[in-house]
Amino acid sequence: MKGHVNLLLLATLRRGPLHGYAVVEELRGTSEGAFDLAEGTVYPALYRLEGAGLLASKWTSLSGRRRRVYRLTGRGRTELSRERKEWKAFASAMESVVT
Amino acid sequence: MIDRYLIDLRRALKEAGVDGGAAERVLAESRDHLLELAGEGDEPAAVARFGDARALAQQVAAQLATIRTRRATYGSFGALALAGAGYVGFFAAVNLGGGWPDIAAGSPAVLGILAGIGIFVFPQVAFVAGCLALLRALRLRRGAVLPADELRVMRSRAAVAVGAGWSSIACWAVYAVVFRSAAPLESWVAPAILGICVALAVPLGAGTIAVVRSAAPQAAPGPAGDVFDDFAPIFRLAPLRSLPQHPWRFAALFAAGIALVGFGLGWTEEGDPGSGIFRGAFEGLAVLICFAALGRRLALRR
Numbered sequence: 001m002k003g004h005v006n007l008l009l010l011a012t013l014r015r016g017p018l019h020g021y022a023v024v025e026e027l028r029g030t031s032e033g034a035f036d037l038a039e040g041t042v043y044p045a046l047y048r049l050e051g052a053g054l055l056a057s058k059w060t061s062l063s064g065r066r067r068r069v070y071r072l073t074g075r076g077r078t079e080l081s082r083e084r085k086e087w088k089a090f091a092s093a094m095e096s097v098v099t
Numbered sequence: 100m101i102d103r104y105l106i107d108l109r110r111a112l113k114e115a116g117v118d119g120g121a122a123e124r125v126l127a128e129s130r131d132h133l134l135e136l137a138g139e140g141d142e143p144a145a146v147a148r149f150g151d152a153r154a155l156a157q158q159v160a161a162q163l164a165t166i167r168t169r170r171a172t173y174g175s176f177g178a179l180a181l182a183g184a185g186y187v188g189f190f191a192a193v194n195l196g197g198g199w200p201d202i203a204a205g206s207p208a209v210l211g212i213l214a215g216i217g218i219f220v221f222p223q224v225a226f227v228a229g230c231l232a233l234l235r236a237l238r239l240r241r242g243a244v245l246p247a248d249e250l251r252v253m254r255s256r257a258a259v260a261v262g263a264g265w266s267s268i269a270c271w272a273v274y275a276v277v278f279r280s281a282a283p284l285e286s287w288v289a290p291a292i293l294g295i296c297v298a299l300a301v302p303l304g305a306g307t308i309a310v311v312r313s314a315a316p317q318a319a320p321g322p323a324g325d326v327f328d329d330f331a332p333i334f335r336l337a338p339l340r341s342l343p344q345h346p347w348r349f350a351a352l353f354a355a356g357i358a359l360v361g362f363g364l365g366w367t368e369e370g371d372p373g374s375g376i377f378r379g380a381f382e383g384l385a386v387l388i389c390f391a392a393l394g395r396r397l398a399l400r401r
Contacts, residue, residue, distance in 0.1 A: 040150035044158040051166035
């Protein structure tokens with residue numbers, strides 16, 4: 001999973017903005033437990049993607065608690081599309097070799 | 100338990116060089132996440148699932164160091180591009196304002212000569228160092244977290260570039276003051292040059308602050324490449340393949356190339372080969388001196 005964290009996070013955020021906890025929960029739920037990120041480590045990955053311009057974030061407030069919500073940018077959608085194509089090509093090639 | 104964890108996280112972030120707004124953001128997001136986790140169970144379990152505070156702080160610091168160093172490199176290159184426009188403005192002001200006075204005609208003469216030399220040397224150092232910094236940042240733009248030594252090289256190159264940029268505008272300012280009454284310069288030239296210097300101080304100041312800030316977060320340990328990695332496709336060509344093992348041979352060849360260009364420009368501009376030889380020798384020697392003085396700092400040699 002380590003080499004595909006970018007793709008997993010971008011894909012998780014494609015349906016709409018989420019905060020860090022929700023990203024981890026959504027990823028765990030969508031993968032039926034196969035991808036279970038260590039909770040705290042999602043934040044350095046989100047900061048990296050934001051630093052690269054693939055995500056944008058803003059503060060919201062929930063019951064007096066500050067919450068940072070992340071969303072895909074246009075560049076993020078383009079990068080997601082590119083990484084999905086690469087993944088499909090890779091998966092197809094692996095399938096051809098191992099089956 | 101969550102409050103205790105956040106105190107530990109704050110301390111670990113500070114030790115890793117992350118403070119101010121960046122630290123407050125990490126703490127606020129961590130608090131929100133931990134409270135949601137604890138909502139499903141108990142606080143000790145939430146803290147255990149969230150992960151070690153020190154490890155998280157180090158990951159955040161490494162990420163922040165990479166992000167800030169990249170931004171500082173791009174930002175300082177942008178500032179230097181503006182300084183380059185200012186350089187053109189400086190030359191235009193002198194050429195349109197009567198032409199170049201005799202280099203020894205300044206008051207005091209020594210300052211005028213030093214400023215005259217600096218006007219030619221420092222912008223070239225800024226340009227080369229800035230381009231090298233940008234080249235490395237672009238070459239490594241896909242890396243998630245860059246090792247400490249790579250970031251140090253990028254920062255050093257950006258710092259040398261910005262420093263040379265400051266030295267350039269200092270030399271222009273000194274030139275404007277020292278030659279303000281020297282014929283054939285018209286009276287408006289000196290204020291115009293000083294105005295350019297003041298205007299350029301803003302982007303250069305911003306670039307300086309960005310480079311300084313990028314040094315604070317601790318990066319993940321790891322080695323850096325050198326200039327031969329930056330230009331790897333060129334140094335794979337057969338005639339140049341041995342140069343990475345002989346950096347001084349590379350420096351000598353580069354200096355000879357620059358000297359040849361300087362000779363050509365000097366002869367063309369002044370109309371006599373003697374000026375060309377003088378300029379070529381000066382430029383070639385400047386390259387070798389910079390390679391000796393700044394070679395390791397700019398990762399031109401190990």
